Amino acid sequence: MEMQKLYLLVALAPLFGSAVAGLLCRVIPRWLAHTVTIAGVAVSFIGSVLVFQDVMAGNTFNGNVYTWMTTGAYSFHVGFLIDSLTATMMLVVTFVSLMVHIYTIGYMQDDPGYNRFFSYISLFTFSMLMLVMSNNFMQLFFGWEAVGLVSYLLIGFWFTRPSAIYANMKAFLVNRVGDFGFILGIGLVLAHFGSLDYAAVFAKAPELADATLNIWGEQEWSLLTVTCICLFIGAMGKSAQVPLHVWLPDSMEGPTPISALIHAATMVTAGIFMVSRMSPLFEMSTTALSVVMVIGAITALFMGFLGIIQNDIKRVVAYSTLSQLGYMTVALGASAYSVAIFHLMTHAFFKALLFLGAGSVIIGMHHDQDIRNMGGLRKYMPITWMTTLIASLALIGTPFFSGFYSKDSIIEAVAFSDIPGSGFAYFAVLAGVFVTAFYSFRMYFLVFHGEERFGKSLHGDHLGDHDDEEAASDHHHGLAPGQKPHESPWVITLPLVLLAIPSVIIGYIGVGPMVFGEFFEGVIHVDEAAHGGMAELHHHFQGATAMALHAVQTAPFWLALSGVVVSWFFYMKRPDIPAAIQRRFSGIYTILENKYYFDKINETVFAGGALLLGRGLWRGGDVAVIDGLLVNGSAKLVGWVAAVIRCTQTGYVYHYAFTMIIGLLLLLTLWVRV
């Protein structure tokens, strides 16, 4: 088959499935909905494998499918750019999506919106593929907004729950704040590069290295710095970087399969992908890279802290995702784009696995999500237990596991970076290793080991500040006394096992070619003269095995290990210690529990302020001044003048006569004087 047709097939197959399942969702039976969507995604996955092989064989593609629009001197296209970066993303997206599709059969089996759900996740797959396969900024923005839309639809999937429909609107609006910056960035690209096609833009970038932009007063800003920061604001929205991260924890209101697919593995990494794709631009602005690195470092460390105090199993994983996205962003700032993409890939597998494992636990627990009500589950859910353990080990960076290779490379790359902010970033990513290990194994121990705490009380006080009921429905929440958790059916455990395999091995296989090899040659551009960290790192690499063995002598390994040990000691051995710490440092705990008050500030200052402003402008401007004073005012003025004049027209002859006499007298006086 001609490759171009294959690209189209890869992108459109999920769209077809989505259309069938969505438009006919009230007509077709469930088996047909899931068959057609899974078939679509499977075709897409197989196609992606073929494309990947083709790219490996040295074939790349950059061409347009159709001209979307021409205007003035510009033309906008829908087209594909297929290279190693695209092919990697396609594989990751379609594979995780396929796993999630299969998993959904089990997870959503009792849900009345079964067909609709399959339609949405297939639509998501299509949108995400359009995003990563794009060869221009316009289509990138298309995909960017389309995945945002599907995310909105899926977070609000259970649309009768107030918390879900609040969370989905919040997610959309916060992302729109990012898009606000993103579209200005795209506008700057078009205005100064004269095109939105990647190839043309990147080719022209060196010419504009010294171009400046007069934004405020006399101050001249570097064009590329402003452009890159605007683009990065878009990435901050989608990839949930501080302070635009607030939507991601709340997005856990959506069903767990989409938390795995959209809010962990794929969509939230779109920002990372975008910055990597724009590496020729970002490389030309060290200032922008510093911003990227510092924002990433803040996210990596401070979001990790929040993971420690969460009791909802999904929220622990959500904060861990935020923190890992911070790691990827730090890697971008360190010009280690290939490492960022590598971590994106490994993270996609083990984090999807972790989420799907959490989903399996949630089903086993009959939709109780509070880890304080769990414990000892390993006996009842062996497959879930093993796969979650693998995912956790990968996440904390255990040598030979996939996460180790990617995360260690990030830490090393930051160590070698010398741009402003790299010192702080290095501290943040190192400290983050301990934090990650601590919260991951806190969750792991509390869920799978120790005392069996389930079935004791029927949804006691575990709901906390957010309403965590799963499913719209008739589900019984939590286990009844005496009831035991049970392992999930094969449609759920099969994806777990299939995801566990790459979670273990992909790092070992991939680190050589992807990070240190020629894999991204000509795709990712690094200015080695200015940002030599990666080149430096390259010299130290002596193969995957040596890297893992060498790790034992490095700080991250011991930090991770101590994180595991401390969490074991705190939560298995001496559960009284965390409680004591919580009491002792109640100030810090309050800050963490309020998530650094971001939500409160947003609600009162931005949302509240906007409403106040709107009300003020309406009452003060439209109602009072324009309508009250000008429109009705002039009408009243006319009426008032008329009323005054009307008074003189009394109809009494003696009034008129009197007026005449007065007038005559006045005239006479004037005449006589002259």
Next chain:
Amino acid sequence: MSYPLLSLAIWIPVFAGLLVLATGSDRNAPTSRVLALFGAVLGLLVTIPLYTGFDTTTSAMQFVELGSWIPRFNINYHLGVDGISMLFIILNSFITILVVLAGWQVIDNKVAQYNAAFLIMSGLMNGIFSALDGVLFYVFFEASLIPLYLIIGIWGGPNRVYAAIKFFLYTLLGSLLLLVALLYLFIHSGGSFAILDWHQLPLEMNAQIWIFLAFMIAFAVKIPMFPVHTWLPDAHVEAPTGGSVVLAAIALKLGAYGFLRFNLPIAPDASHELSGLVIALSLIAVVYIGFIALIQADMKKLVAYSSIAHMGFVTLGFFMFSAMALEGALVQMISHGFVSAAMFLCIGVLYDRMHSRQIADYGGVVNTMPKFAAFFMLFAMANAGLPATSGFVGEFMVILAAVKFNFWVAFGAASTMILGAAYTLWMYKRVIFGDIANDHVRELADINGREFLILLMLALCVLGMGLYPQPFTEVMHASVNDLLRHVAITKIQ
């Protein structure tokens, strides 16, 4: 092209309207409905050749018809379209069909008169978009007010008289200035009412400024621009659904069209001189109105305010003097025709069932009306400018052109990304999502076949234009480029 297509586009709806009127009382309501639909469809069919036969290589007027009307004052029956006006005639004729369908079951009082008013108005509006003679334009422009005034005043809500009079007074103010400007140009040009002649007429700066301001006030009221916009929310709230649809989809475009036909080409130097003023007012429309829309409790008012904000993009696009901005503004006008029509029709669907427009009276509508909720979602997203819908295209073009023009103008314009999404989705959330709010919502019936058909037609337009806007922009290029060339040349001698 031997048929006088433009005359047909104008007079077929008008005569169909008169025929419908002749069916008289409500006893013949079914006949009048069918007749009205037939007239509307025929009206659309005759406009199709305008697109298929359109020559995209020239900026000259096409399908020109010229006949003497009042020779004594050199007033002619002069029609023609270019890439700027042609699409609006088709849009208008298309919307007329939807309006007739939308009132099919709902309007049961003075049915013939209702349909006749819409058909006649449709014809007159086609006249506005194709008139090339100043007086002819003025006659159509003023005459089209009458049916709209009647529609609001007769089939409107409880406060309809206030709204109708407010609407009338506002537009009257503009009309008088328009007439003065036309007469001035007639005298100054040595006795010509031909708009195209006026384009070539040399004018001093002072004269240009005055003419510009006179036209601007006339058209700003129609668009409406800040601060002469307050009639629109009231008119929308009181108008029946069909009236709102025509008002938003077509009537607002008349003012914007006037800017392109009169202000820019007749007073190019004044246009440059005063562009800062228009841009400032446009940005106020986008930001100020965006905030006001946020807090509206009445759905129709909210969408009315959102219309004003969207039209702010149109005037913003006009005065940045670049092809992308100008075409973006035109695209935004057409897209707004689809999207605002769809939004008002959606609100109409709810109003027909619940007889309330208050957001607070709704909640959880998706539970009882899932098909409707899906359509409404699409249109809400289009209203918020989501890519792959038509709402995105114009906004995208104008924002991108604005970045090139001035970063801070773009900054203000791009705020619609947040504000537009905020007011639209917040309304959607409160109306559609959630648990069933009350017994009235519980008893709602989902959309019927007729409503489905109307919304489906609009959905296809919204998606089609979003996915492939090229057919819309390619017909504009020649005329837009010519206009920009014209505006760049000074008229001061």
